[in-house]
Amino acid sequence: MTAPKEHFPVIEPGALAEIGSMLDDGLLVADDSGTVMSANNAAVRFLGEGLVGRDLVDLIPAKDVSDVVAGRGRERTFSFAAETSVAMEFNVRIRQMDDGRIIVMLLDMTLQRNLEKVRRDFVANVSHELRSPLTSLAGFIETILINEVRDWPTQQRFLRIMEEEAGRMSRLIDDLLSLSRVEVDEHIIPDETVPLLEVVKSVIASLETRASQRGMRIRLSDRRSQSTGRLVMFGFADEINEVFHNLIENAIKYGFDNTVIEVELELAGPERVMISVTNRGETIAEKHISRLTERFYRVDKARSRKIGGTGLGLAIVKHIVNRHRGAMEVSSAEDGLTRFAVSLPVIAQP
Ligand SMILES: Nc1ncnc2c1ncn2[C@@H]1O[C@H](COP(=O)(O)OP(=O)(O)O)[C@@H](O)[C@H]1O
Ligand SMILES: [Mg+2]
The missing domain is CATH 1.10.287.130 (Signal transduction histidine kinase, dimerisation/phosphotransfer (DHp) domain)
Structure with missing residues (x-):
């Protein structure tokens, strides 16, 4: 151990802990043999509990760490992939201070x-x-x-x-x-008012011919207890139109011939409405459901291509719904009923 140089004042241990707790990056302090003496919250989040007393070389098995601990170098920077429950990648900086202690910083990359x-x-x-x-x-x-x-x-x-x-x-x-x-535009908060029901109706009207070419019918049901009030939301009419156009078009594309597509509208709270599109067709297996909104994700690529799909429709839908502070749920049951339900905030009607 060498004495700290005068022009380089040592941060007292208390202050170091305080600074560490303010950092988003992981910070470990070890003694000159590489035994961890303290760890901040971020380091615990990254590497798990019980860090104090462990060996740095065990925690971060990298040659750069063993080199510094063995005195073969004073400072190193390297990338490190942690094998924790979720795969994480870090930029790691390790340095031995003048007093012998070893500091490790972990930047989450x-x-x-x-x-x-x-x-x-x-x-x-x-x-x-x-x-x-x-x-x-x-x-x-x-x-x-x-x-x-x-x-x-x-x-x-x-x-x-x-x-x-x-x-x-x-x-x-x-x-x-x-x-x-x-x-x-995702961060721009929409300020135009959109007459929701009218938009949905016009989407249905624009797709009716396509549905009928496959012997399908699109049925709109308003399930609000008093369906008299107008449904108005803050949003962009073109985008809301695009959401339901995509969902109903998918129902036509992926539904069976001669079936009925149900578009249902119901209140989901005082200032929220749920609009769902349900079709009868092939069931979407569970493992695909959470991935449908990924760009270019298609359950059956060849089939989607053949019927003119790009695999981008639901990715667009998801972005628009997020931007309008909405949410989408997808379910596909064994009996072949597939339902895409979008809930959206509406302006309370007097
Ligand atoms: N109503 C539905 N029934 C069954 N599968 C669907 C339905 N809607 C979407 N999918 C599946 O989700 C995939 C992604 O949809 P989308 O992003 O709109 O792309 P595509 O351009 O292929 O229609 C489709 O390829 C299809 O496999
Ligand atoms: Mg589509």
């Missing part, structure tokens, strides 16, 4: 690493989703040019497929723009 991964995955997904229709388009163009397909029926068949692929690309771009718009 988990969120940042996850965000980086989400962004990388997103770019990879977008590229992949755009490439497949593009490959198909290029393939047909080449076939027509190189094989000099001259007969009109074949050309027409190819052109139809090309039209479909171009449509897919343009839907994907529309959805991506929608998604980025709602993400950017």
Whole structure:
């Protein structure tokens, strides 16, 4: 142990504990043999209870730690993935002070690493989703040019497929723009008033033809005890429209032919309304339910693609609902009834 240098005053132990308790980063202080003497709350949160008395090298099994403890270095910085119940990643700084004590700082990088991964995955997904229709388009163009397909029926068949692929690309771009718009605007609190029931009715009207093409009917039931009052909320009508358009469109796409889609509206408290869309179709297995709102997540990718899905609809819905301080619940029962219920705050009516 060397004596502290005069120009570098030692923070007294009491103050160190006080400072430690104010930090969001983990802070461990160990003696010169690497035995932990104190730990702040953040360190306990990261590494678990009972840290005092443990060996630093056991807690953070990294060569940089054993080097500093063994005196082979005074200061190191490194990344460390903790094998706690949830995977966490840290930037760790370890330093031996002049008095021999060893200080360890743990910066939680988990969120940042996850965000980086989400962004990388997103770019990879977008590229992949755009490439497949593009490959198909290029393939047909080449076939027509190189094989000099001259007969009109074949050309027409190819052109139809090309039209479909171009449509897919343009839907994907529309959805991506929608998604980025709602993400950017997510923090803006809506201040326009939206007549909820009218919006839902107009969505239903706009999708009725599509439903009837599959022999489906959309039924709206107002289950409020007194359904006379108008339902008005603060929000953006276009976005609320987009929510129900997506949900009812999904019900049409994923429901069975010749079934009824139920749109139900009920009060869920004095200033809250619940609007649900229920369809009869294939059951969504439990393990998929919590992931449906992830971008590009589809239970059956090939099937969704075939019926013109991008996998972005529910991600957009989730963002819009969050922004309007709402919540969404999804359930899918064995009997094939799948229900997407959105609760939204409404302005109390006198
Ligand atoms: N009503 C529903 N019934 C069954 N599955 C559904 C329903 N709505 C959504 N899904 C599933 O959730 C996935 C994601 O939905 P969404 O984000 O709207 O993307 P998509 O563009 O594929 O419709 C769909 O691919 C489908 O697997
Ligand atoms: Mg959809």
